[in-house]
Amino acid sequence: MGHFVNFVVLAVLAAKFKVSWAALNGHCPPLGPVLPPPVSASTSPAVAASVATFQQLMDEFTAQYNHSAVAIGLKSIHEDSYLVEYAFTPPNRDSRGAQQVDSDTVFRIASVSKIFPVLAILKLHGVSLEDPVTKYVPELLALNNQARENNAIWTVAWEEITLGALASHLAGIGVDMMPDYTPFGDFTPYGFPPVNESRLLGCSGFFGLPECNRTVFFERFGERAPVQLPFSPNAVYSNAAFAILGFVVEAITNRSLNEFIETEIWRPLNMTSTFATKPDDALGFIPTDDIWWNATLGYGDPAGSVYSTINDMTRFGEAILRHELGLSASQTRKWLKPLSQTSSSGTLVGAPWEIYRIQNATTDGRLIELYTKGGDLITYHSVFALIPDYDLVATIMVVGALEANEARGIDATVFLSKLVEIVLPGVEEAGRNEADIAYGGTYHDEATNSSITLTQDDGPGFNIESWIVRGVDVIATWLGFSILPNPIPPTSNPLKFRLYPTTVQTRNQTSWRSVSQIGLSEDIAKLENLLLPPQTMCVTWGQLDRATYMLQAQDHLVFTLDEQGRATKVELVGYAVSLSRQQTPA
Known part of the structure; x- marks a missing residue:
């Protein structure tokens, strides 16, 4: 009941100060898709125009590249062909590798590899991310015998670390251990002490040194002090954590991690050009005289050893969004959730997702999330991204050092940002047009004198232009609907309703929820300036399902669809009326 009172108080304040619920252009949609993702985006002129603009931008970038290759794919899970498929082959390249770059060219994907050991853990029956890692790898406890001192500064609280914490x-x-500087030169000019030869690690996998294997890990990793206590506020990026997850999979399955991933993940998805170790040189792009194509990671393989292609990673992303990985839809949705924070307000962390929260990519300025994993191994740069709101998969692979004539450098994440910035508005317009055909227009029931009209404008979701039930104007009378003795006072600011889809649906029905908002967007600062947290008045997450009548929600609308996926009627659940679709947009 307390939350109910809080939201009522906010509503009263909103009316008093003449501000809206929203913080973005007068709208506050729920987080997630505000319309169904388009299923035929490639046929949209808006998409074609945005793709052409992006490809022109990439041509301008790559025109300055002499040694660096690029491959990019953007695909909707609802279509067979790519929305964007771009490849650039530089004039200079190593004779060992592929001489023409395309979507089948193999690249090192570096830390994007971290997705696979996490998925392997999720696929193990009876194993939970809440399980302590020492349940499966008890030898981790002995690492603290190597610590400088036996206290919290120098020893890791292994018994408190779960599989989810590692992921x-x-x-x-x-x-990590492998990038230790001591084998690679004299660093005393930088203030470091002379090297103790007896403490040299002696392995790396780089610059001719042998790789550090599992034995070395358990002999030496205990010398590394903890950075934070487990579950501290800020995430601490760790390659070693994923090596340990690999140990967990091997302990449980009695199989190598590579064998498990190849058999249980890649093979069922026909990812035939994805490799846990270096493939034939001719399959991949190799910069001239590059040494990193061959570099090995030893015990750290689970953190960054995989080689793959645009086509294979796209296939993998489609399987995630289609729930085809052997996980239930609910398990997949849970996997695509943030688990920790960073010092960046725009970056959250999942398992192992780097979740970018952006508000400058859609035409209505709303918040959307990109579930990504990036990877960098000196000359190899990649980013894999899911955009669930639009059912899109993006993969970007770049290889090459900084070009002398390219001040901007090479950054796969920059290319992802430009891809989203330029192409997403076109995809969004395609979705608006498809949604308008599928759901827009007027629904009516003559027997009860009820109707509702849904229209498109520049805001998210549908605008409820008019809403009449049993002859009563819902929009005009809504503010008087209250169980409180003193309802919200009349206001000169307009009351508006918008309609958004939910994740709840069947084969021929979809569940939607309406959201009311008071006031004009330009008035929002009057109240927001009194509050420390940004966008405090955007409380749709607490507004849904508030008003009920005979336990049925007033904001609940259920559409019935025909075989073409177009609405034929809508049930206003809380009002116990069903309306037939009478008029569709022109």
């Missing part, structure tokens, strides 16, 4: 960078353990 989401919340274990607080050290990043």
Whole structure:
């Protein structure tokens, strides 16, 4: 009941100060898709125009590249062909590798590899991300015998670390061992002490040194002090955490991690050009005289050893969004959730997702989330991204060092940002047009004198232009509907309703919810300036399902669809009326 009172108080304040519920252009949609994702985006002129603009931008970038290759794919899970398929082959390249770059060219994907050990854990029956890692790898406890001192500064609280903490960078353990500088030169000019030869690691996998294997990990990783306590506020990126997850999979399955991933994930998805170890050189792009194509990671393989292609990673992303990985739809939705924070307000962390929250990519300025994983191994740069709101998969692979004539450098994440910035508005317009055909227009029931009209404008979802039930104007009378003795006072600001889809649906029915908002967007600062948290008045998450009548929600609308996926009627659940679709948009 307390939350109900809080939201009522906010509503009263909103009316008093003449501000809206919303913080973005007068709208506050629920987080997630505001319309169904388009299923035929490639046929949209808006998409074609935005794709052409993006490809022109990429041509301008790559025209300055002499040694660097690029491959990009953007695909909707509802179509067979790519929305964007771009490849650039530089004039200079190593004779060992592929001489023409396309969507089948193999690249090192570096830390994007981290997705696969996490998925392997999720696919193990009876294993939970809440399980302590020492349940499966008890030898981790002995690492603290190597610590400088036996206290919290120098020893890791292994018994407190769960599989989920490792997967989401919340274990607080050290990043790695392999990039230790001591084997690679004299660093005393930088203030470091002379090297103790007896403490040299002696392995790396880089620059001719042998790789560090599992034995080395358990002999030396305990010398690394913890960075944070487990589950501290800030995530601490750790390659070693994913090596440990690999140990967990091997302990449970009695199989190598590579064998498990190849058999249980890649093979069922026909990812035939994805490899856990270096494939034939001719399959991949290799920059001239590059040494990183061959670099090995040893015990750290689970954190970054995979080689793959645009086509294979796109196929993998489609399987995630289609729930085809052997996980239930609910398990997949749970996997695509943030688990920890960072010091960036725009970046959250999942398992192992790097979740970018952006508000400058859609035409209505609303918040959307990109579930990504990036990877960098010196010359190899990649980013894999899911955009669930639109059922899109994006993969970007770049290889090459900084070009002398390219001040902007090479950054796969920059290309992802430009891809989303330029192409997403076109996809959004395609979705608006399809949604208008499928749901827009007027629904009516003559027997009860009820009707509702849904229209498109520049805001998210549908605008409820008019709403009459049993002869009563819902929009005009809504503010008087209250169980409180003193209802919200009349206001000169307009009351508006918008309609958004939910994730709840069957084969021929979809569930939607309406959201009311008071006031004009330009008035929002009057109240927001009194509050410390940004966008405090955007409380749709607490507004849904508030008003009920005979336990049925006033904001609940259920559409019935025909075989073409077009609405034929809508039930206003709380009002116990069903309306037939009478008029559709022109």
